[in-house]
Each structure stands twice: as C-alpha cells, then as structure tokens.
Amino acid sequence: xxxxxxxxxxxxxxxxxxxxxxxxxxxxxxxxxxxxxxxxxxxxxxxxxxxxxxxxxxxxxxxxxxxxxxxxxxxxxxxxxxxxxxxxxxxxxxxxxxxxxxxxxxxxxxxxxxxxxxxxxxxxxxxxxxxxxxxxxxxxxxxxxxxxxxxxxxxxxxxxxxxxxxxxxxxxxxxxxxxxxxxxxxxxxxxxxxxxxxxxxxxxxxxxxxxxxxxxxxxxxxxxxxxxxxxxxxxxxxxxxxxxxxxxxxxxxxxxxxxxxxxxxxxxxxxxxxxxxxxxxxxxxxxxxxxxxxxxxxxxxxxxxxxxxxxxxxxxxxxxxxxxxxxxxxxxxxxxxxxxxxxxxxxxxxxxxxxxxxxxxxxxxxxxxxxxxxxxxxxxxxxxxxxxx
Amino acid sequence: xxxxxxxxxxxxxxxxxxxxxxxxxxxxxxxxxxxxxxxxxxxxxxxxxxxxxxxxxxxxxxxxxxxxxxxxxxxxxxxxxxxxxxxxxxxxxxxxxxxxxxxxxxxxxxxxxxxxxxxxxxxxxxxxxxxxxxxxxxxxxxxxxxxxxxxxxxxxxxxxxxxxxxxxxxxxxxxxxxxxxxxxxxxxxxxxxxxxxxxxxxxxxxxxxxxxxxxxxxxxxxxxxxxxxx
Amino acid sequence: xxxxxxxxxxxxxxxxxxxxxxxxxxxxxxxxxxxxxxxxxxxxxxxxxxxxxxx
Numbered sequence: 001x002x003x004x005x006x007x008x009x010x011x012x013x014x015x016x017x018x019x020x021x022x023x024x025x026x027x028x029x030x031x032x033x034x035x036x037x038x039x040x041x042x043x044x045x046x047x048x049x050x051x052x053x054x055x056x057x058x059x060x061x062x063x064x065x066x067x068x069x070x071x072x073x074x075x076x077x078x079x080x081x082x083x084x085x086x087x088x089x090x091x092x093x094x095x096x097x098x099x100x101x102x103x104x105x106x107x108x109x110x111x112x113x114x115x116x117x118x119x120x121x122x123x124x125x126x127x128x129x130x131x132x133x134x135x136x137x138x139x140x141x142x143x144x145x146x147x148x149x150x151x152x153x154x155x156x157x158x159x160x161x162x163x164x165x166x167x168x169x170x171x172x173x174x175x176x177x178x179x180x181x182x183x184x185x186x187x188x189x190x191x192x193x194x195x196x197x198x199x200x201x202x203x204x205x206x207x208x209x210x211x212x213x214x215x216x217x218x219x220x221x222x223x224x225x226x227x228x229x230x231x232x233x234x235x236x237x238x239x240x241x242x243x244x245x246x247x248x249x250x251x252x253x254x255x256x257x258x259x260x261x262x263x264x265x266x267x268x269x270x271x272x273x274x275x276x277x278x279x280x281x282x283x284x285x286x287x288x289x290x291x292x293x294x295x296x297x298x299x300x301x302x303x304x305x306x307x308x309x310x311x312x313x314x315x316x317x318x319x320x321x322x323x324x325x326x327x328x329x330x331x332x333x334x335x336x337x338x339x340x341x342x343x344x345x346x347x348x349x350x351x352x353x354x355x356x357x358x359x360x361x362x363x364x365x366x367x368x369x370x371x372x373x374x375x376x377x378x379x380x381x382x383x384x385x386x387x388x389x
Numbered sequence: 390x391x392x393x394x395x396x397x398x399x400x401x402x403x404x405x406x407x408x409x410x411x412x413x414x415x416x417x418x419x420x421x422x423x424x425x426x427x428x429x430x431x432x433x434x435x436x437x438x439x440x441x442x443x444x445x446x447x448x449x450x451x452x453x454x455x456x457x458x459x460x461x462x463x464x465x466x467x468x469x470x471x472x473x474x475x476x477x478x479x480x481x482x483x484x485x486x487x488x489x490x491x492x493x494x495x496x497x498x499x500x501x502x503x504x505x506x507x508x509x510x511x512x513x514x515x516x517x518x519x520x521x522x523x524x525x526x527x528x529x530x531x532x533x534x535x536x537x538x539x540x541x542x543x544x545x546x547x548x549x550x551x552x553x554x555x556x557x558x559x560x561x562x563x564x565x566x567x568x569x570x571x572x573x574x575x576x577x578x579x580x581x582x583x584x585x586x587x588x589x590x591x592x593x594x595x596x597x598x599x600x601x602x603x604x605x606x607x608x609x610x611x612x613x614x615x616x617x618x619x
Numbered sequence: 620x621x622x623x624x625x626x627x628x629x630x631x632x633x634x635x636x637x638x639x640x641x642x643x644x645x646x647x648x649x650x651x652x653x654x655x656x657x658x659x660x661x662x663x664x665x666x667x668x669x670x671x672x673x674x
Binding site for chain 2: 224235256258
C-alpha cells in the first residue's frame with residue numbers, strides 16, 4: 001500500500017516537474033531571445049544607452065541607440081519604440097526606419113527597445129503570445145511580444161505607492177516599472193527610473209530637437225488615433241494632424257496637448273527637461289481591448305475581432321472598427337507617416353531643424369505591399385550590419 | 390385643438406416654402422453655395438418655425454453685423470481672435486490656417502471677458518468640444534470653460550464682432566456630455582456655425598442650424614478651412 | 620538607497636522562497652495522503668520558477 005502511494009506521489013511529482021521544465025524553458029526562451037536587425041548601409045553609428053549614462057551599464061535595459069547622421073546641418077529627430085512592449089507597432093516602425101533609412105539632411109536617432117526588460121515577459125493572466133512574426137520574402141521576422149511594464153525579474157519589489165520623481169505625483173505601484181511613467185528619470189533610482197534618465201541624457205547630449213514615441217491603445221480608450229504633443233510643439237502637431245487627416249489617413253489623426261499635471265510621460269517630461277519638442281503617437285490595437293475574443297498572434301497582427309467590432313456597432317468605442325479591423329501594416333504605416341510628416345512640417349516652422357531622408361516607404365506603399373518587403377534577412381546580411389535588440 | 394391645428398398648418402406652410410426654395414434667406418435654406426474649389430458649403434438657416442421665430446432670427450442676424458453676409462458667401466472674415474471652449478487644440482489649428490493664409494489671427498485659450506481686447510478683429514471664433522488632457526493642463530473644467538466663453542462672446546458681441554461657433558476636430562470631440570455641453574454653449578451663442586464634414590457626419594449640426602435659424606458653413610476637413618477664411 | 624533596500628528585500632525573498640520550498644518538499648515526502656501530495660506538488664511550481672529566476 002505504501003509503495004503504491006509512493007508511486008502515485010512521485011509519479012505525479014515527475015509530471016509536475018515536466019510541466020515546470022516546459023514552462024521554465026518557454027519563459028527562459030523568451031527572456032534570452034534577441035531580435036536581429038539588419039541596419040541600413042547608411043547608418044553612422046550604433047551606440048549603447050550606457051554611453052550616455054553608465055547607471056544602466058550591464059543591465060537588460062542597456063539598449064542600442066541607432067544614429068543616422070547625414071553630415072549636413074539640420075535638425076535631430078529621435079524615434080522611440082517599445083516604451084510599452086505590448087504595443088508592437090513601435091518596434092516594427094523603428095525597425096523599418098533602421099533597415100532602410102538614408103538621411104540626407106540632419107540626423108535621425110532610433111531607439112527600438114526603450115523598455116527591453118518589459119519585452120522579455122508577457123502580462124500575467126492575459127494569454128498574450130510570446131512572439132509575433134512578419135512574413136517576408138526570406139522567411140519570418142520575429143519579435144518578442146512583451147508586457148506593458150518591466151519584468152519583476154529586473155526590478156522588484158514595487159513600492160506600495162510609486163511617487164514620481166521629481167514631481168512627487170502619486171501613481172500606481174506597478175508604474176515604477178512603466179517606462180512611460182518614469183520620465184525624466186532618476187540617476188540613482190530603480191532600473192526603469194535609471195533607464196529614463198539615461199534616455200534623457202541621450203536626448204540632451206545629442207541635442208535632439210524632437211522626439212516621437214510610438215504607442216498603441218485599446219479602442220475603448222479615448223486617447224486613440226491621436227498625437228499628444230508638448231505645448232512647444234502645438235503648432236506643428238496641429239498642422240500634422242490636419243494634413244494627415246485631410247490628405248493621407250482614412251481614419252482621422254486628432255491632436256491633443258500634454259497635460260501639465262500628469263507626469264512621467266514622454267510627451268510631458270521630454271519637453272520640460274530638454275530642448276526637444278516631444279510627441280507621442282497612438283494607433284488602435286484591438287488586442288488591448290478588454291472585451292476582445294481569442295488573444296493570439298492572429299488577433300495581434302490582423303487587428304480583427306468580432307467582439308470589439310460588436311462593441312463598435314453599439315457606439316462603445318472611440319475608434320471606428322469594422323470587418324477589416326486594424327491590420328498591422330495600417331498601424332505601422334500610420335506611425336511611419338506620422339514621423340515623416342512631423343519632420344516635414346517642423347522643417348517649415350523651424351528652418352534650422354530641417355531633416356530630409358530617403359528609403360522609407362510611404363503610407364500607401366506599406367498598405368499595398370505590407371511590412372514584409374522592408375525587413376531584410378539577417379542570415380545573408382554582412383555580419384557588421386546585424387545588431388541585436 | 391385649434392391652436393395645435395393652426396401651429397401645424399403654419400409649420401407645414403413654412404416647410405413647403407423651404408422645399409420650394411422660397412422665403413427669406415435668413416429664415417430658409419439658402420441655395421447651398423458650394424465653392425467649386427473650396428468644397429465649402431454654405432447653408433443659411435433652415436427653420437420651420439413660425440413667423441415670430443423667424444423675425445427673431447432675422448433680428449439676431451442683423452444685430453451681429455455681417456454674420457449672415459459672410460455665411461451667404463461661405464466665408465469668415467479676419468482678423469480673428471480664436472479660443473477654445475474646452476481647451477482643445479482646435480484654436481491652434483484655426484490659427485495655423487489663418488496665418489498660412491496671411492490673415493491676422495491670434496489664438497488664446499485663456500482669454501476671459503476681462504482680458505478680451507477686440508483690437509481690429511472682425512471675428513471671434515470659438516471652437517467647441519473638450520479635451521480632458523487640455524482642461525487638466527489648464528486646471529479648469531467644462532463648466533468654467535463655458536462661463537469663460539460666454540463672457541468672452543458677450544464682450545465680442547458688444548464690440549460688434551461676428552461670433553463663429555466652430556467644430557473642426559471631428560467625432561473625437563463629440564464623445565461625452567462635456568463635449569455636448571461645450572457644443573451647446575458655443576453654438577447657441579454663435580452668429581455663424583463652422584463645421585467639418587466629419588463633425589457633422591450624423592447631421593447634428595445641420596439639424597441644429599436649421600432648427601435654430603443659424604447660418605452654417607460646412608467644409609470637407611480642417612485643412613479646407615483656410616479656403617473659407619478671408 | 621532604494622536600490623540597496625530592494626536588493627536586500629529581493630535576497631530575503633529568495634531565502635523565504637527557498638525555505639518554503641524545502642518545507643513543502645518535506646511535507647510532500649512525509650505525507651501518506653495522495654491528494655495532499657498532489658496539492659504540495661502544484662504549490663511547489665511557482666517556488667521553483669522563482670528560485671530559478673524564470674518567472
């Protein structure tokens with residue numbers, strides 16, 4: 001009888017151990033996977049974030065800083081992706097720039113993974129896919145699908161209440177790991193605070209004139225298909241909104257001002273703590289909606305969900321939603337075009353900040369061709385042009 | 390019963406006149422003045438109200454200077470003073486459009502009745518719709534915004550300015566009660582309404598203009614507003 | 620300062636997690652009730668994943 005009990009006990013323990021092994025392997029795989037990116041042959045330099053502030057050296061958030069310098073005097077634009085890693089169009093848009101860009105006047109700096117830590121795990125209880133892939137002519141390009149905030153493996157424990165530095169604003173405890181609640185950062189703070197401080201140092205030391213932070217939002221959220229601009233970018237933001245709404249986008253791109261009392265976000269703090277004018281772009285991502293159906297890579301990439309669509313029929317959404325959904329190429333195309341238009345309009349308002357570039361597909365080209373043709377095969381690219389995020 | 394019948398008869402008669410294109414331009418639908426290049430549509434007010442209402446509307450239009458004239462031409466005349474009832478970027482957008490057209494213009498979302506200085510302005514434009522972010526940034530709310538704008542509008546009317554009520558940021562500024570309160574305030578005090586097609590996608594502004602006897606200028610989108618500024 | 624406090628708390632957390640894992644393994648070995656044994660097995664999962672810094 002005792003032997004039988006032990007057989008059952010240890011047999012079950014063996015099954016559990018297998019389950020732990022499989023789960024552990026999957027968690028570890030996502031944790032250590034690095035995304036190859038084939039940089040454009042016109043790139044000037046790839047730095048590390050720790051080159052600007054060594055407080056992040058050796059941490060997972062010591063990301064790559066891709067710099068494209070034309071050598072011709074002009075403005076400097078910084079593009080930021082994956083501030084919230086569960087909003088994947090940011091990293092896709094940034095990769096599109098990095099792999100194809102040729103700057104002919106001014107400089108463009110790209111930070112693909114602002115919150116690398118957050119991209120190494122998914123949100124507990126949400127059943128997110130661990131990766132998402134884009135079909136290309138050479139195979140699948142694969143990225144990590146992350147959480148909104150950094151991994152607790154890199155920053156733990158969270159305080160009971162997160163008190164933002166330096167404003168003193170009280171925020172939810174987990175926002176201590178949210179890179180878009182920690183700007184302008186704190187040099188001796190926790191990892192996310194130090195990451196934002198290092199990025200601010202990058203902005204200040206490189207003399208960045210404007211920053212654009214790519215985001216996505218659920219359709220139930222009012223800040224949707226919008227650019228949020230710092231007050232010093234109000235005129236350019238207004239013009240960009242009108243031009244893109246009138247001439248390019250089928251769904252309007254509205255504009256709003258950054259609230260002065262809400263701290264920690266790029267559109268507020270980058271503008272306040274540097275010379276740069278800060279912009280944040282939002283586009284609809286149905287997978288983030290609470291009322292969505294099956295949560296998988298298909299939903300993430302197609303942006304089609306019948307439950308969200310049904311909510312739209314009842315007027316419960318802040319963005320149109322029909323059977324065509326919000327496919328990834330449309331979301332990426334909006335971000336890429338918004339970046340282009342900001343640089344274009346800013347150059348007319350501030351003639352000393354002109355940035356011109358080539359190689360980046362237009363909104364219509366991305367819609368027509370998809371994103372695939374604009375990513376390159378790392379296995380056939382020269383080794384010195386392949387970097388990992 | 391007789392009164393109801395009489396009212397119905399007057400209403401029907403007014404509708405028939407409207408349908409036939411008859412009646413005074415200030416009280417019935419004017420021919421939609423669609424400028425070929427501007428895509429701007431000007432509709433004088435449609436109203437099926439009784440004669441008394443019509444007289445009031447006409448009187449109001451006269452009192453507001455050249456409001457009906459500008460509406461009939463499908464144009465609004467600068468120099469402009471622009472503010473937003475709800476701290477949205479609408480005022481900045483209109484200001485950009487005016488300046489790109491070489492028209493003198495100033496956008497001030499903080500102007501009050503006390504600080505309002507008409508200068509040489511001919512038109513006050515008040516954009517409707519609210520921004521939670523904007524109002525939060527300015528430390529205000531929709532009720533304070535309405536009070537501020539009503540004061541400014543009263544001062545502008547005293548100074549003989551035409552008051553244009555604008556809604557140019559689309560359905561994104563028609564999502565909640567705060568938006569509606571702002572719209573109600575601005576449009577009820579406006580001499581002329583200026584809206585983009587997306588804002589009026591459900592016909593709300595067209596119907597409002599018709600019911601309240603207000604001239605309405607409709608344009609395709611915010612970028613097209615430049616074409617109705619002069 | 621906060622970084623140091625967090626580091627100390629994290630170390631203590633792992634020590635506590637290890638303590639509980641050992642305790643659970645101990646009662647798992649001792650128990651003669653199969654149902655309890657299965658329950659202890661399931662409870663062990665998060666402790667193992669945490670100690671190995673996998674989740």
